[in-house]
Amino acid sequence: MPNEKVALFAAQFRDPKDLKRQSNPNLKEMTAALDGLRAMGAKGVTGLVALLKPDAEGGDVHVRHALHGQAMRAGGWPEKDRQVFTKALAGTLKENHPKSAKGFVIRQLQVVGGAEVTTALGEWLLDDELWEDAAQALLAIGGTADQFLKALPKAKGKQQLTTVQALGVLKINNAAERIRGLLTSDDAALRQVAARALADMADTGAVVPLLKAADTSKGFERIKQTGACLQLAENLLALGRKEEATRIYQHLRDTRKDPAEAYIREAAKTD
Amino acid sequence: MTLKASSVSRRRFLKTSSATVVAAATCQIVPRHVVGGAGQTPPSETFGGALIGVGGRGPGTYNGMCRGLNVKQLALCDVKFVGRADNKKVYTDFRRVLERKDIDLIAIATPPHWHALISIAAAEAGKDVLCEKPMTRFIAEGRAVVNAFKRYNRVFQIGTFGRFDASRDRGNIITHKIMRSGLLKPCEGVHIKAGGLKVKQWSGDPGLLPQSVPGSLDWDFYCGPSPLKPYVRPRTGGTHRGYWDYEGGGLSDMAQHHFDPVQWTFGKDDTSPVEIEAHAPPPHPECTGMWGWVELKYADGLTFAMDSREWGDRYTRKKERGVSLNDLSPENRKKVEAMPDPAKLLSFAEAVKTRGQAGGHAEAAHRCATMLHLANIAIRVRRKIKYDPVKEEIIGDPEANRFVNPPTRAPWHP
Numbered sequence: 001m002p003n004e005k006v007a008l009f010a011a012q013f014r015d016p017k018d019l020k021r022q023s024n025p026n027l028k029e030m031t032a033a034l035d036g037l038r039a040m041g042a043k044g045v046t047g048l049v050a051l052l053k054p055d056a057e058g059g060d061v062h063v064r065h066a067l068h069g070q071a072m073r074a075g076g077w078p079e080k081d082r083q084v085f086t087k088a089l090a091g092t093l094k095e096n097h098p099k100s101a102k103g104f105v106i107r108q109l110q111v112v113g114g115a116e117v118t119t120a121l122g123e124w125l126l127d128d129e130l131w132e133d134a135a136q137a138l139l140a141i142g143g144t145a146d147q148f149l150k151a152l153p154k155a156k157g158k159q160q161l162t163t164v165q166a167l168g169v170l171k172i173n174n175a176a177e178r179i180r181g182l183l184t185s186d187d188a189a190l191r192q193v194a195a196r197a198l199a200d201m202a203d204t205g206a207v208v209p210l211l212k213a214a215d216t217s218k219g220f221e222r223i224k225q226t227g228a229c230l231q232l233a234e235n236l237l238a239l240g241r242k243e244e245a246t247r248i249y250q251h252l253r254d255t256r257k258d259p260a261e262a263y264i265r266e267a268a269k270t271d
Numbered sequence: 272m273t274l275k276a277s278s279v280s281r282r283r284f285l286k287t288s289s290a291t292v293v294a295a296a297t298c299q300i301v302p303r304h305v306v307g308g309a310g311q312t313p314p315s316e317t318f319g320g321a322l323i324g325v326g327g328r329g330p331g332t333y334n335g336m337c338r339g340l341n342v343k344q345l346a347l348c349d350v351k352f353v354g355r356a357d358n359k360k361v362y363t364d365f366r367r368v369l370e371r372k373d374i375d376l377i378a379i380a381t382p383p384h385w386h387a388l389i390s391i392a393a394a395e396a397g398k399d400v401l402c403e404k405p406m407t408r409f410i411a412e413g414r415a416v417v418n419a420f421k422r423y424n425r426v427f428q429i430g431t432f433g434r435f436d437a438s439r440d441r442g443n444i445i446t447h448k449i450m451r452s453g454l455l456k457p458c459e460g461v462h463i464k465a466g467g468l469k470v471k472q473w474s475g476d477p478g479l480l481p482q483s484v485p486g487s488l489d490w491d492f493y494c495g496p497s498p499l500k501p502y503v504r505p506r507t508g509g510t511h512r513g514y515w516d517y518e519g520g521g522l523s524d525m526a527q528h529h530f531d532p533v534q535w536t537f538g539k540d541d542t543s544p545v546e547i548e549a550h551a552p553p554p555h556p557e558c559t560g561m562w563g564w565v566e567l568k569y570a571d572g573l574t575f576a577m578d579s580r581e582w583g584d585r586y587t588r589k590k591e592r593g594v595s596l597n598d599l600s601p602e603n604r605k606k607v608e609a610m611p612d613p614a615k616l617l618s619f620a621e622a623v624k625t626r627g628q629a630g631g632h633a634e635a636a637h638r639c640a641t642m643l644h645l646a647n648i649a650i651r652v653r654r655k656i657k658y659d660p661v662k663e664e665i666i667g668d669p670e671a672n673r674f675v676n677p678p679t680r681a682p683w684h685p
Contacts, residue, residue: 013553024561024582025552025553025560025561025582026552027552027583030552030553031553034553055480055481055501056480056481056501057480058478058479058480061477061478064477064555064556064557065477065553065555065556066553067556068553068554068555068556069553069554070553072553072554072651072652072653072670073553073653075652075668075669075670075671076652076654076668076670104556107498107556108556110673111670111673112670132498132499132680133498135678136498136677136678136680139678140673140677140678158681161681161682162680162681164681165681165682165684166678166681168684169678169684189682190682192682193681193682193684196684219366219370220366220367220369220370220392220396223369223370223392223395223396224392224395226395227395230422234422260372260397261397263397263423263424263425264397266423266424267422267423267424
């Protein structure tokens with residue numbers, strides 16, 4: 001049930017002079033509205049979410065503006081207050097709101113959520129519509145490898161791409177063996193994402209399969225897989241794994257004989 | 272050399288470009304790698320060129336890349352060429368362009384959310400790049416671009432050229448030397464950019480309902496690393512500037528023009544501000560909007576400020592103040608006067624021919640873009656932020672720091 005008080009506060013975000021261009025927002029009124037919403041605690045949050053409409057319906061620009069404005073402020077609040085906000089927000093994901101509204105809620109958790117909402121977000125990683133929003137929120141929050149590792153075995157298609165890339169970004173190599181197997185997938189995008197993820201993880205076990213993948217691929221994929229090899233070498237060097245890194249560089253110097261790949265030989269020089 | 276904006280209209284450019292592409296297909300171009308050598312200069316001194324992103328800024332960016340070089344245009348690429356692409360001369364997928372071995376130079380004039388990814392891929396493919404400004408959509412991808420061009424020893428030049436003129440001005444050279452000497456501590460210099468940042472003009476339009484995607488546009492590819500949102504026309508075609516998913520409003524777009532030469536003059540090509548504060552209303556989640564002013568302070572005390580003059584209070588904290596030899600002790604003044612002048616900045620053409628570093632190189636462009644991104648982060652979080660220019664992280668504010676390196680949509684990852 002929409003809360004009338006919340007609706008009045010949200011209405012302060014309308015600009016009667018020129019809403020379209022947001023050319024003259026009234027700072028005083030907007031600040032007072034956000035203060036009023038904050039004073040309402042969790043009800044100020046759930047009340048706003050209840051006013052969100054599906055993307056295709058529209059008419060909730062002011063509500064989205066108010067909710068986002070509050071989310072951005074909440075990042076600067078004391079931890080207890082921030083969590084009141086984020087827990088209330090995450091709680092609405094279990095309610096019967098439109099999918100696009102839930103996507104908006106997840107994107108607000110991306111800017112202000114913490115460890116307290118990662119389990120709630122993880123439940124959306126395999127959702128047909130919201131997996132990318134959930135993945136991006138979890139990546140932004142960080143320390144969320146468990147959620148992605150849990151999703152990995154069931155993730156297919158674009159969800160699998162997203163999950164593998166996320167594990168690379170988080171530099172979590174618990175799933176490295178499984179990801180190495182994707183280097184020979186039928187899906188070119190997945191092969192490239194897997195290669196980059198292994199490079200980001202500085203996976204020592206990826207040296208041989210990654211070089212093989214780069215050697216045997218053609219066109220743009222060869223360019224990207226070779227790039228992943230160089231990235232892996234740099235990351236291994238940073239970890240003190242000089243032997244494995246040298247092996248990559250030496251291999252690239254020995255095998256990139258085409259004049260068009262002279263720059264790769266140069267890039268593989270370690271001196 | 273200052274490159275002036277092209278007076279060639281977009282329609283005329285595309286017409287003549289298509290003709291050039293056809294002509295080029297009929298005569299053999301020897302790619303520069305064929306003859307090898309340190310400079311990889313082809314016998315004909317002719318380079319194969321491609322333009323990725325042919326909209327508004329496309330012609331100007333491409334012509335800027337070609338200035339001083341003999342370039343045959345071999346490819347045009349845009350995600351709005353669906354149904355028109357032949358994958359020989361006209362493309363929708365930049366990856367097919369980059370895998371061509373006869374193309375040496377890439378001009379990038381897509382919306383900014385693609386700049387870093389295409390630049391990096393071009394470097395990985397061994398190409399030199401002239402990339403439209405602003406360089407990036409967020410800070411971390413700028414560092415990834417710098418690393419890529421360093422790794423592959425390729426030439427990068429940002430598509431704004433004011434620093435070339437600035438670096439020839441005697442007064443600017445003296446300021447540059449004073450700042451680079453490190454002898455001016457604290458620095459009381461203040462530079463204020465007041466107005467001209469097109470804040471209202473390039474703020475977004477948040478009230479639109481989803482529309483049908485035009486048949487000629489690959490919308491998923493257009494969104495690329497950014498979130499896949501429902502299509503509305505203003506998210507494309509120049510007005511993309513008003514959406515956080517693609518750019519940072521007039522501030523990102525215009526301020527790289529203004530601050531790039533200023534950054535050179537004040538010797539800040541290798542560092543970033545450490546304290547940033549803004550006066551702005553609560554931000555909209557999708558669209559860039561209004562703001563009043565932003566103040567950015569460097570570790571040595573130098574202050575840059577942006578005063579929009581389009582909303583809220585004016586910037587009154589400090590007044591414009593230059594830096595002069597009179598700010599130094601007599602002893603330090605002599606030291607600065609004894610310093611050699613900075614090396615001449617190389618144009619893109621000179622850098623390509625000599626394999627040197629272009630004047631608007633990746634690190635400098637990244638540092639300038641960082642300044643703009645930090646300003647926008649301060650506008651969005653509306654609290655003072657502190658930045659570590661070495662680690663390239665916002666200090667003590669994890670929520671604000673999320674804007675330094677936001678996640679990208681797979682498979683795109685800088």
